[in-house]
């Protein structure tokens with residue numbers, strides 16, 4: 236550790252290392268002068284960062300005490316507070332690090348502070364290496380305990396039974412639209428939506444040999460096969476396309492034979508020891524998947540929220556118009572509306588509606604109170620912070 240007071244005088248050893256000079260990292264000559272000076276600054280900053288992170292962890296523990304004698308980590312978790320903290324980080328950012336990088340660093344600090352006694356247990360569509368797992372880490376950080384589960388249904392079940400605190404499930408893709416099976420789970424489940432995560436999804440073709448000419452069969456999740464349809468048509472028109480339950484499952488299968496490949500994220504390739512044949516291979520460059528964070532509780536407003544509703548309409552003329560009008564009257568913007576069979580009777584429909592704002596906020600609350608006149612039933616699935624990046 237270098238103490239600032241004992242720092243050698245500026246340029247004491249003469250020459251500074253020119254920017255273009257290529258030296259081995261520990262070359263003795265290069266380590267003198269300007270380089271040593273800059274490293275001393277970095278060492279000092281690291282020490283201060285470490286002190287501050289330690290202090291922060293102590294204060295986070297005090298916040299826990301201030302919340303009372305709660306039992307499990309899930310009772311201390313406050314997504315609305317985390318979202319406010321991260322928003323301020325983004326507002327303050329003036330570079331050189333990108334918003335993504337700063338967000339990730341602060342997310343990890345909070346994740347570690349929360350996990351001091353016990354980590355949150357979060358279920359995701361496994362096995363190891365899925366995009367759901369990446370979304371989980373993006374939202375909860377790496378100090379959360381990630382529980383790989385076999386299906387989206389199982390993610391719901393494990394939270395309902397208390398084995399998991401939260402879950403992360405995919406709900407829509409920018410190119411392929413809604414994942415209906417996820418939405419339909421809310422028709423029977425009592426779970427709430429507590430957050431959302433957006434993840435840029437880069438697909439890769441992965442195989443044991445890494446050679447395109449070896450491949451006769453491609454495994455992937457149906458959504459991923461669809462996201463790479465044009466690329467597959469152009470590059471592997473004759474290969475058999477086999478849909479499986481997840482991308483990581485595809486990678487696991489591709490491990491067993493040289494003529495098999497998987498479409499999955501690079502992480503899955505690393506987990507299952509596969510080589511990258513090609514990538515990114517998604518047809519759309521903005522390929523993004525939105526995930527929902529699900530849990531057992533509602534949370535307070537963060538100031539930048541979204542509310543998801545299930546609205547059952549009566550079978551009568553103008554029903555949908557009537558359902559939508561209270562939102563328009565109270566200036567609540569609607570982000571999305573999707574109709575699905577209600578499972579309660581033939582030709583009965585339910586609307587999944589996302590609006591801006593939190594149910595505890597004036598205009599959303601007012602619109603909701605009027606909605607009751609026109610809908611046969613309204614279920615608030617959750618009000619949660621809008622995804623940050």
Ligand SMILES: O=C(O)C(=O)C[C@]1(C(=O)O)C=C[C@@H](O)C=C1
Nearest residue numbers: 295298312313316317345348349
């Ligand atoms: O502010 C709180 O309520 C805390 O518990 C502290 C803290 C944090 O590290 O900032 C930790 C966990 C919560 O999810 C939110 C924030």
